[in-house]
Amino acid sequence: MVTHLRLSLQRHTAFCAILVLAVSFRLLALLLFRPGGFIADASDYDFYYVWGQQIPQGYETFVNLWTAYPPLFPAVMLPIFEWSSRIPPWSDPRLFFHLLFGLVLLLFESGNLILIYRLARKLGYPALGRSSFTVDGSQLTVPTLLHPAIFYAFLFTPVYTLLGWFEAMPLFFMLWGLDLLLSQKRGRWLLSAVVAALGFLTKLTPALLVPIAIRWLGSKLSWSALRAEWFKRHASGNLLRPTLYTLLFLGVVIGGGYWLVGGHTALALSSFQVNALRPPWESVWALLVGNYDWGRVPVDMRNLPALQNPPATAQLPWNWITFAFVLLYLWLYTRRYDWNSPRTPVVFAAISVIWLFLYSKGWSPQFLVWILAFVVLLLPNWHGVALSIGLSLLNVIESPIFFTMLGNEPWILAGVILLRTALLVILVVELCGQIWPSHGLVLRRVAATATGIVLLLTITGIIAGLPRAARAYAEQRLADYRCVAVVDYLRQERAWPNHRIVSDQIAIWRDLYPWLREDYTIRIIDGYDPHDRPWEEMIRERLAAYVGNQEFWWVTYLDQPSHADSYFAQPNVHVLEEQQWGQCLVRRVMQTAEEPLVRFQTLGGPIQLKGIILGNAEVGAEMPLVLYWQSE
Structure with a gap:
């Protein structure tokens, strides 16, 4: 046993190092990184946290609280919320829930990396063990480069998704079910059905394993197979194993789902009903109905009547759209692929996932991790690297940049959606080329060329759109500035002699400098003194020294x-x-000399000349002059 374990570790020693590094990086990121960076908090963990807070208020999921998720997810998440609530809260009370729930998801994410490595081995990639070579006479070992496991470990999107969304959990069931389905060990395909069902109870996507299993387990889709093999026990194409797989999947879904909802069947399918409440979002369907918002659900989780009376939304011919997508999927499904090759079910799983996302009413940026998991397996080359970077870049432009910073510029979202959709369609073409022998070479050449064109368009669009986006950002920030009237007023008053703005609040410099730096010199007076003289005294002295007898704001x-x-x-x-x-105060200020420059006695009383400001003298031009008078 020990010898076998030692030999196994030696065969996979490089992968073990990659796994340890990837897990430690993600663990520290959970503790110290916040998705959204300095732009804004961007995490569904906050929604899960608010969901958990409904429980002590007397709400219970599937009893008097609907959910947009199948029942296994809340069955895992809500107990973690309760456990985290036992810990005295930090100044940010979200800390321990985010950390504990993130640790659970880290287990699934670690499993995803392991499963990608296992699937890569089944596809013929080498083990990441020892690869020896000599440098300066010394024998060294390094891992193989651009292996799918290394590719996945280096990607940004899986790490970012782990920090804010639960996508690692259903993806784990999808990859595990696929790994079990491809296993040569007896009976593992039955476990695949159970795992796929558990994945479906977390998110609907792993159900796509069922049609793949039907073909992999020997079912042949032809009239001759129907007559000669489907119902004959010893025929290689009989339907016994596909039928058992499907029935086991349905049994676990129905039985496990009934147990997870506690028998409360009225809201058991609320995740399907909620989708009907949403207008299309972040997809080509959203562009068709003119919706440039993200995929918010327009009703509260506690609002049960809204499930039965959904608000009116823009309608598309979904029956016809569904018919078209199903018809095209069936056409792809029934082509003559080599279903004896382990590559075929992996490729078709990727095609199925992408096809589902293209059909779906909406897209959310975290969905990208599903696609990248298959890209690293099936395109671990420059094509896959470019595709991964391009899709990830579009994701970041979409959220948080568009939704948080540039929401008034719908052309940005439209461009992202069209470019992403084009890349996904091209990826389907590339994947079909990998398993379709008669058309493979042509399809892959077309896909590679088209990918290059779309990525070039993406880069060109970003460069061309930057000036407009920058102007839009500046205009939006000025419109949102609470003292926009101050900026407008000072712009109107920028004529000589007052070209200085002074304050003792650094926030004034931060907020006014972007708008007024060309018209004014903005100076902040600091009151610090190394000899601990009073702050106000230092402000008075330094302000007087800076402004002298000149006018300032x-x-x-x-x-x-x-x-x-x-x-x-x-x-x-x-x-x-x-x-x-x-709350914004503007003063026009002048400090004069102690004694007046000139004093005149008039019938109304004396008047004093308190100050003079002269402009620059130029030959043949008028010389600006300002006199400051004061009457007593």
């Missing part, structure tokens, strides 16, 4: 502290004008 937020009161309390500091918009 003093801008502050009233809801943030300012320490310039002692400066403004001086008798020779004059507020010439004051404007306030909400």
Whole structure:
């Protein structure tokens, strides 16, 4: 036993190193990374957290709470929420739920990497063991490069998806079911049916293993097979094993599903009903109905009547769309592929997943991890690398960039959807070429060329669209700025002699610099002193030294502290004008000399010349002059 384990580790030692590195990277990312970065929180974990908070309020899933997910997912997630709630909360109370639930998903994600390695071995890729070579006389070992397992471990999207979505869990069941189906060990195909059913109870996609299993287990789709093999026990093409697989799948789905919903069948199919409430999102169907929103469900989970009375949404001829997709899928399904080759079910599983996403009402960025899992298995070359990077880049542009930062620019989402759809269709063509002997070479050449063209269009579109996107971002940020009236006012007042904006709040510089840097010098007065002199005293001295006897704008937020009161309390500091918009205060200020430059006695009393500002003198031009008078 020990010897066998040691030999096995030696055969796969490089993969074990990759697995340890990948798992440790993901583990630390769960603790320290936040999906969305500095743009915004972008994670479904927050939704799961809010879902868990419904339970202590008296709600129970499938009893008085509908769900958009099949029952196995809440059966796993909700107990983890309860366990995490036993830990005293951190300042961000989401921490321990995110960490514990992420650790559970990390188990599935680690399993995905192992299963990709196992499937790669079944497809003929070498084991990642020892590959020896000599450098400077020393014998060294390195792993084989661009192996599917290495390819997957290096991808960004699986890591990012792990941090915010549960996609690793149903993908694990899909890959495990496929691995068991391809196993040469007796009876493993029956376990594949059970695993596929568990996957279906997590997310619907693993059900695609059933038609693949029917073909892999010997079923032949022809009239001659119907007459000669389907119903003959000892014929290679009999339907016994495909029938048992299908019945076992249905039995686990029905029996396991009934147990997981606790017998509350009224809401057992709510995940199907909820999909009817949604308008199409982030897909070509969404473009057809003019919806540029993400896939939000328009009703609350506690709103049970809404399931029976869905709100009106833009309608598409779904019956005809479904008929067309099913017909095309059946046409692909019935081609003469070599179903004795283990590559065929893997390729057709990839085609089926992509076909489902193309048909689906909506797309969510986390779905990409399903496609990439098959890309690394079936295209571990430059074609697959370029495709993976292109699809991942489009994902990031879609969310969070479009939905969070540039939501008023629908052309961005339209471009992403069209380019992604084109790449997915091309990928289907490429995959068909891998298992369709009579057309394979032509299809793969067409797919490679088309992929290059679409990726070139993607890069060109990004470069061409950057200036417009930058302008749109700037306009949107200005419109959202709470003191936009200050910017407009100061732009109108930018004429000489006042070209300085001064404050003691760094937020003023941060917020005004993008808009007013060309018209004004913006200066923040710091009150720090290494000798611990009072902050207000330092503000007064440094402000006086900076502005001298020149006019300036003093801008502050009233809801943030300012320490310039002692400066403004001086008798020779004059507020010439004051404007306030909400919590934004603008003062036009002038500090004059202690003694007036000139004093005149008039019938109405004395007036004083407090200051003079001269502009630059130019030959043949008028010289700007401003006089500051004060009456007593």
